[in-house]
Amino acid sequence: xxxxxxxxxxxxxxxxxxxxxxxxxxxxxxxxxxxxxxxxxxxxxxxxxxxxxxxxxxxxxxxxxxxxxxxxxxxxxxxxxxxxxxxxxxxxxxxxxxxxxxxxxxxxxxxxxxxxxxxxxxxxxxxxxxxxxxxxxxxxxxxxxxxxxxxxxxxxxxxxxxxxxxxxxxxxxxxxxxxxxxxxxxxxxxxxxxxxxxxxxxxxxxxxxxxxxxxx
Amino acid sequence: xxxxxxxxxxxxxxxxxxxxxxxxxxxxxxxxxxxxxxxxxxxxxxxxxxxxxxxxxxxxxxxxxxxxxxxxxxxxxxxxxxxxxxxxxxxxxxxxxxxxxxxxxxxxxxxxxxxxxxxxxxxxxxxxxxxxxxxxxxxxxxxxxxxxxxxxxxxxxxxxxxxxxxxxxxxxxxxxxxxxxxxxxxxxxxxxxxxxxxxxxxxxxxxxxxxxxxxxxxxxxxxxxxxxxxxxxxxxxxxxxx
Numbered sequence: 001x002x003x004x005x006x007x008x009x010x011x012x013x014x015x016x017x018x019x020x021x022x023x024x025x026x027x028x029x030x031x032x033x034x035x036x037x038x039x040x041x042x043x044x045x046x047x048x049x050x051x052x053x054x055x056x057x058x059x060x061x062x063x064x065x066x067x068x069x070x071x072x073x074x075x076x077x078x079x080x081x082x083x084x085x086x087x088x089x090x091x092x093x094x095x096x097x098x099x100x101x102x103x104x105x106x107x108x109x110x111x112x113x114x115x116x117x118x119x120x121x122x123x124x125x126x127x128x129x130x131x132x133x134x135x136x137x138x139x140x141x142x143x144x145x146x147x148x149x150x151x152x153x154x155x156x157x158x159x160x161x162x163x164x165x166x167x168x169x170x171x172x173x174x175x176x177x178x179x180x181x182x183x184x185x186x187x188x189x190x191x192x193x194x195x196x197x198x199x200x201x202x203x204x205x206x207x208x209x210x211x212x213x214x215x216x
Numbered sequence: 217x218x219x220x221x222x223x224x225x226x227x228x229x230x231x232x233x234x235x236x237x238x239x240x241x242x243x244x245x246x247x248x249x250x251x252x253x254x255x256x257x258x259x260x261x262x263x264x265x266x267x268x269x270x271x272x273x274x275x276x277x278x279x280x281x282x283x284x285x286x287x288x289x290x291x292x293x294x295x296x297x298x299x300x301x302x303x304x305x306x307x308x309x310x311x312x313x314x315x316x317x318x319x320x321x322x323x324x325x326x327x328x329x330x331x332x333x334x335x336x337x338x339x340x341x342x343x344x345x346x347x348x349x350x351x352x353x354x355x356x357x358x359x360x361x362x363x364x365x366x367x368x369x370x371x372x373x374x375x376x377x378x379x380x381x382x383x384x385x386x387x388x389x390x391x392x393x394x395x396x397x398x399x400x401x402x403x404x405x406x407x408x409x410x411x412x413x414x415x416x417x418x419x420x421x422x423x424x425x426x427x428x429x430x431x432x433x434x435x436x437x438x439x440x441x442x443x444x445x446x447x448x449x450x451x452x453x454x455x456x457x458x
Contacts, residue, residue, distance in 0.1 A: 005299045006333045022318040118314040123303020123331040209275040
């Protein structure tokens, strides 16, 4: 006899979605850290894309304008890259974001100890619990990263418009911008998933007997 | 004995290692529980009642000795089989109801059926039937927060029955309910145990439970103090109340 316990994907997505909705405000704050970090990433990358494209035209006046705006361009440079300092700041902001997500998710696990224990008493396997938490994080991650990436890209575009004047519109490297936004989006989702991993495993390892405890 | 045994506990001890000291909570328990009976486990707090109860429910493993459910040693089961046992064989009822707060009454009842792989339409129709059986017709779309304590416990009873388990384990099911609501829940459990032949095992110190119990197991200081059948019980409680 095969003793099978199942949780269809549709059902786990439904449970995850409901959990987010039930704790909407807290989810929103968790997502907000992601929005900020991802929009910073997208902003930096898209700004570089735009500047890079201006430099690539080889127009000396554009080059002058870039230097005036604080880009370090050495004679003969044909492309710009993020400076080490900038990369550091980006990495740091992403790290802070992951720590923030871990913190928020750990709180959410603690809050739901009884719920998780009850599910295990009803026959849920460890991996169902992990899956529900991961689905939640994926949804939050997708929403947060999407908003962040779009906000970041748009603000980079507006900043370029202000600094370099309306002519920049003709020079926008759409493909590179799209790629940078996509990278920011994927990074954001990965960060969200990375942040939920430890809390989800902790939740899954919980003993069902915890559900029996009377004190909250 | 010709009756079929559903739970057999042999020589179970349980120690809790608290670092410096080891607390011996259960000191050798032997029990046999027959199918279809309504059993109450009584005892003062700290007697090991809850620990024993958790062992029977497969929620905790004994230090020594064996627990058999349907003649299967639960210590031998792996995680999948234990989950299957919890899902299909045992229905749990908690003192604190433990409904999933984000789900409606119906979703709470159908969750164990989903785990058991029941198609969603069948689960919904069975869930509705169970809800009306526990007297909650028309409340299926309500969230636990919108139901009273007694109603929540009724949902929990319906959920415990979801996969037609052989055993219902109720841990102080009336502990958080007022007197009359508690009596209603007890009557409901008794009725279900009679109609469906489900074994009900409840840990309690609620004396209202005694009247409906077929058997009362008294636990004292980690040992079985005495096991009383219903007949001897009535004389005993009568003596106490006078």
